[in-house]
Amino acid sequence: MEVLALVGPGGVAARLSAIEDAWRQVLGWTIAPWRGNPAQTVPHLVGFLTNNLLWACSSYEEVGQDIDDLRKLHAECAALVSGEKRPGRVQIGACPTVVGDAWCGTQLTASTGSHRIHCPGCGARWETLGEWRELRAAQERALAQLAGVAA
Template sequence: MHDHDPADDGYTWPVCTACGRDLWTDELDRQACRPCEDVTAARIAELPSLFRQLNTTAALMRGARRPGGGSSGSKTPPIPPRLEVLSLVGPGGVAARLRDIEDSWRKAFKRRIAPWAGSPSEAVPVHATFLAMWLRRACEEYESVGQDIDDLRRLHGEMKAIVNDERKPGRVQIGACPGQLEAGLCGQPLTASAASHRVRCGACGSRWETLGEWRELRAAQERVLAEAAGVAA
């Protein structure tokens, strides 16, 4: 228990800068309490995995475009764009927000600050590793760690809410199967989920499991549409 009487005149018991609760006697030399440190450590550990899932979804969105950036001519992309996903995986997203926290800790601990030249997918695990390694010292010494803990909480929450958002449709229509049956074109409606990059046709058994195969699927669907348009003309 506390070994100081909170009723003493002029004395204010130290509190955690992150959650605001009174610190225990063995935490009085800290800026943030141990429970906040433990919860934040768990959140940091999950960030790379959450980012990979968001980045896969964003890659599938980008994979819907024709190589070279031209219009595909199709009204139905494999995965509908989600601006909240693109904002987190792009410039100013997860990587930049983690970098800003890392830079503030490096400055506080008098460590060299160098610009990061890699892609967000390369940067996120590196930033997360640094934050995990220095979290305890930040909780003990860094006066602004409470704000950083709150920023990490909000970032983790945003990412997890998108990954686990059950309010979004589980699957989306991505066009007809271009596979071939004995009787001719398969044409079975295909669906895909943002949670997986694998698509399988239940009618002919055709499968598309990689980003390259997604592009092949789109190209095959466009060929079928072009042939149908030519016949109609």
């Protein structure tokens, strides 16, 4: 199943294409015309990202998220090749952190192989059992506040 997830829709080619498309949009370039099947596309995508990495690191504000996405993709591919069983991820609700005047709201996940939770949206972290309890309480307060606004 992991192989199909990486080679099918939403797999390696799609995830690399999303990063390339975002970079091309910021650069004012057109979408790459040579897209085909994943076997044809991935080498071009990797070449594009490699050739433009220095630009992205120095001039593209969202490069940090893209690097995180590339790290995750690499870890998934490496685990698949090595036969390593990756820990599962569980959705645990929305991030209750207030950023400026707004609620972050990014969907949080927790790994069955780690005690840390990190919000990819705002960077908030919860690492101890006590912090997990605080996270849950904050989520409940945010949901109650949203329910009060909706009513």
